[in-house]
Amino acid sequence: MKTTETLRMLKPGEQAVIAKVTAHGELGRRIRDMGLVPGTRVTIMGRAPLKDPVEIKLKGYNLTLRNNEADHILVQSGEE
Amino acid sequence: MAGANLTIALAGNPNSGKTSLFNALTGARQHVGNYPGVTVEKKWGAAKFQGGEVTVVDLPGTYSLTAYSPEELVARDYLVQEKPDVVVHVVDAANLERNLYLAVQFLELGVPLVIALNMMDVAEARGLRIDEQKLGQLLGAPMVPTVARTGKGVQELLATAARVAAGRQEWRPLELSYGHDVDHALTELTANLEAGGRDWQPLGPRWVGLKLLENDSEIKKQVSRDPVLAAETEPLRQRLWDHIKNTMDDDPEGIIADHRYGFISGLYRQAVTETRQQRLELSDRIDRVLTNRLLGPAFLLAILYGVYEFVFWASEAPVGWFEQFFGWLGGAAEAVIPEGLFQSLIVSGVIDGVGGVLGFAPLIAFMFFAIAIMEDTGYMARVAYILDRLLRHFGLHGNSVIAMIVSGGISGGCAVPGVMATRTLKDPKARLATILTVPLMNCGAKLPVYALLIGAFFASQQANMLFALTLISWGLALLAARVLRWTLLKGETAPFVMELPPYRLPTLKGLLIHTWERTWQYVKKAGTVILGVSVIMWALMTFPGLPQERAAQWESRISAAQSQEAKDGLQHQMAQDAVRYSAAGRMGHALTYVTAPLGFDWRTNVALVGGFAAKEVVVATMGTAYSLGEVDPEESQSLGERLAKDSAWNPLMAFALMIFVMVYAPCFVTVVMIRRETGGWPWALFAMGYTTVLAYVLALLVYQGGRLLGLG
Numbered sequence: 001m002k003t004t005e006t007l008r009m010l011k012p013g014e015q016a017v018i019a020k021v022t023a024h025g026e027l028g029r030r031i032r033d034m035g036l037v038p039g040t041r042v043t044i045m046g047r048a049p050l051k052d053p054v055e056i057k058l059k060g061y062n063l064t065l066r067n068n069e070a071d072h073i074l075v076q077s078g079e080e
Numbered sequence: 081m082a083g084a085n086l087t088i089a090l091a092g093n094p095n096s097g098k099t100s101l102f103n104a105l106t107g108a109r110q111h112v113g114n115y116p117g118v119t120v121e122k123k124w125g126a127a128k129f130q131g132g133e134v135t136v137v138d139l140p141g142t143y144s145l146t147a148y149s150p151e152e153l154v155a156r157d158y159l160v161q162e163k164p165d166v167v168v169h170v171v172d173a174a175n176l177e178r179n180l181y182l183a184v185q186f187l188e189l190g191v192p193l194v195i196a197l198n199m200m201d202v203a204e205a206r207g208l209r210i211d212e213q214k215l216g217q218l219l220g221a222p223m224v225p226t227v228a229r230t231g232k233g234v235q236e237l238l239a240t241a242a243r244v245a246a247g248r249q250e251w252r253p254l255e256l257s258y259g260h261d262v263d264h265a266l267t268e269l270t271a272n273l274e275a276g277g278r279d280w281q282p283l284g285p286r287w288v289g290l291k292l293l294e295n296d297s298e299i300k301k302q303v304s305r306d307p308v309l310a311a312e313t314e315p316l317r318q319r320l321w322d323h324i325k326n327t328m329d330d331d332p333e334g335i336i337a338d339h340r341y342g343f344i345s346g347l348y349r350q351a352v353t354e355t356r357q358q359r360l361e362l363s364d365r366i367d368r369v370l371t372n373r374l375l376g377p378a379f380l381l382a383i384l385y386g387v388y389e390f391v392f393w394a395s396e397a398p399v400g401w402f403e404q405f406f407g408w409l410g411g412a413a414e415a416v417i418p419e420g421l422f423q424s425l426i427v428s429g430v431i432d433g434v435g436g437v438l439g440f441a442p443l444i445a446f447m448f449f450a451i452a453i454m455e456d457t458g459y460m461a462r463v464a465y466i467l468d469r470l471l472r473h474f475g476l477h478g479n480s481v482i483a484m485i486v487s488g489g490i491s492g493g494c495a496v497p498g499v500m501a502t503r504t505l506k507d508p509k510a511r512l513a514t515i516l517t518v519p520l521m522n523c524g525a526k527l528p529v530y531a532l533l534i535g536a537f538f539a540s541q542q543a544n545m546l547f548a549l550t551l552i553s554w555g556l557a558l559l560a561a562r563v564l565r566w567t568l569l570k571g572e573t574a575p576f577v578m579e580l581p582p583y584r585l586p587t588l589k590g591l592l593i594h595t596w597e598r599t600w601q602y603v604k605k606a607g608t609v610i611l612g613v614s615v616i617m618w619a620l621m622t623f624p625g626l627p628q629e630r631a632a633q634w635e636s637r638i639s640a641a642q643s644q645e646a647k648d649g650l651q652h653q654m655a656q657d658a659v660r661y662s663a664a665g666r667m668g669h670a671l672t673y674v675t676a677p678l679g680f681d682w683r684t685n686v687a688l689v690g691g692f693a694a695k696e697v698v699v700a701t702m703g704t705a706y707s708l709g710e711v712d713p714e715e716s717q718s719l720g721e722r723l724a725k726d727s728a729w730n731p732l733m734a735f736a737l738m739i740f741v742m743v744y745a746p747c748f749v750t751v752v753m754i755r756r757e758t759g760g761w762p763w764a765l766f767a768m769g770y771t772t773v774l775a776y777v778l779a780l781l782v783y784q785g786g787r788l789l790g791l792g
Contacts (some may be wrong), residue, residue, distance in 0.1 A: 024333070029146055031577060035142045048371065049371070049373045050469035052469045056363075061276070062363075062579070062581075065575075
């Protein structure tokens with residue numbers, strides 16, 4: 001079953017596919033520049049010691065973003 | 081000849097090995113400057129090729145070519161205005177898809193492009209098989225595999241670049257499809273943009289139209305210079321935005337980016353084979369430990385403390401050599417130049433001033449060496465990752481902590497390298513807030529003042545007192561940053577979204593070039609201004625000299641004195657009289673109207689004025705003002721005893737003075753660096769002003785508040 005949620009809700013070790021980016025302007029652009037575009041598979045690598053920001057892996061590299069930035073990324077997770 | 085007068089622009093993502101390739105191409109023949117109006121570094125150098133020389137310009141590392149960041153604008157403007165013969169785009173082969181996103185934008189612009197497929201060794205080790213011939217053909221730009229760290233492929237790269245540069249001059253933009261809606265709007269826009277007869281060279285009307293649809297602030301500004309054109313194009317742009325908003329709940333900017341990535345992933349599937357499943361890289365396993373919930377912060381503290389210890393330990397000896405050398409030079413000058421004003425100018429003004437600047441140089445060199453190690457290994461990004469949550473409360477960035485520690489977060493640092501260390505901060509407002517608040521930390525030059533006053537008035541509480549001062553300075557710096565971010569530096573924080581590059585072993589060559597570059601910049605730029613200011617400070621303490629008859633009176637009393645001891649005492653009294661009579665002394669007297677509520681008399685004021693030159697001067701000047709002769713800041717017991725016995729002094733006043741010294745105007749070396757790093761005097765002057773006002777208010781509260789409580 002597929003469910004849509006935001007990137008923030010995922011736990012370390014989980015994988016998901018980006019469905020939509022809801023941020024606009026500079027943040028929206030930065031998120032997409034880094035390759036977070038619909039259809040991209042991401043893996044949650046972990047969270048910083050204070051639970052924020054979050055570290056993810058996509059397209060073979062590691063990226064970190066704040067939880068409130070991850071809110072703008074909708075993902076589909078679960079079994080396909 | 082192929083290589084003659086060739087200019088190559090080197091572009092690429094941060095962490096793609098662009099700097100290594102630049103070093104491999106140019107060796108040590110590099111120049112560093114700033115792009116006008118922004119604090120973005122401009123680097124260029126010469127590469128040897130076929131017996132001639134090729135100019136290589138290292139563009140700032142960027143992920144994209146938008147108008148959102150100064151680096152990206154600088155890179156774009158450079159290409160458009162300077163039209164380099166060829167752009168060499170350095171691509172991390174192990175991270176190909178994201179790196180090619182920038183390549184697509186160069187192709188859209190149409191610049192002659194060669195792609196350096198760098199770190200091929202890493203890509204192969206990860207099981208990636210890249211058909212660079214095919215990829216190059218599909219993309220329309222030749223690809224040359226390189227390993228910049230070893231110099232492999234560099235000559236082939238130069239040859240290919242020269243061939244491409246010789247092949248064509250005009251720009252040939254790649255026309256991608258961005259989906260039906262955008263394409264349609266883009267065709268209309270292009271027609272409009274061409275209608276006026278303008279060809280928009282070298283950009284091309286389609287690219288200008290594309291940027292309009294992407295809501296690019298710079299291109300919008302350019303187009304709006306023609307009101308007729310703006311009136312035609314703006315409705316088209318707006319219509320597409322509304323349409324995409326209504327039909328897809330998105331914006332054209334996003335759609336365009338998605339299509340670029342779509343194009344890339346098509347190429348990637350055709351030309352790259354992943355021979356094995358993605359697995360946990362060594363780097364990820366290191367991160368398991370270094371960013372672990374419990375171990376991460378522990379390692380971070382240990383590493384930061386280690387950096388601090390290393391820098392001050394390693395620079396101790398060279399700093400000593402510089403001191404000795406300038407001491408010797410001063411002595412030699414005294415011996416050669418006849419006693420008098422000129423001697424005093426050369427020894428106290430010029431030699432002490434230049435010595436002061438160069439005295440910092442080893443400290444700065446080792447600081448940047450340590451920072452270069454943290455940057456080149458990839459640990460710096462982890463520091464930001466671990467600390468961001470904490471520092472965001474104060475409107476700062478995770479990386480601000482480096483600058484704060486270097487500046488004296490662990491007592492004994494120095495704000496000069498601290499201000500320079502903020503260069504690793506990408507968020508402009510957080511960076512400015514960091515620059516403006518690091519001077520509040522307890523730098524090494526404030527310690528002698530604390531040592532003197534704590535020794536004299538808080539002898540039983542030495543360690544506690546120093547610890548309290550450390551906490552106070554951290555608290556004040558963080559609070560000041562918070563207030564600045566609420567007021568003058570209000571506004572959105574820049575996106576944090578940041579790459580965590582894989583851990584890499586730095587090369588010694590890279591580290592040394594990095595260190596040398598920044599140290600030399602400091603010596604060169606700061607040196608000239610600092611020399612001037614130190615001469616001014618000298619003049620303030622020297623002029624006007626004592627009137628002739630008063631000086632003659634002292635001379636005769638000194639020569640009439642019986643013992644050497646009496647002679648020395650009189651000499652010191654004469655020096656005190658001279659300082660009192662000088663411009664600085666008069667300022668000190670005039671300032672008592674202002675500083676009386678803090679309990680400071682003219683002697684303290686003179687010392688504080690002198691402290692603007694360097695905080696070490698505070699203790700030395702107080703010695704002169706209390707007619708003890710110049711007091712060595714390291715051994716100030718005599719002055720301490722003198723103050724402790726003085727009925728005008730008490731512990732409360734000493735504490736107020738320590739707070740004042742901690743907070744008031746940064747020394748002028750720091751001010752000069754702030755000017756340099758913020759790109760102008762306004763922020764440098766603001767840093768002097770706000771700290772002094774804050775120092776005054778705090779010292780007033782301490783002194784008057786303490787007296788109300790019956791402490792003084």
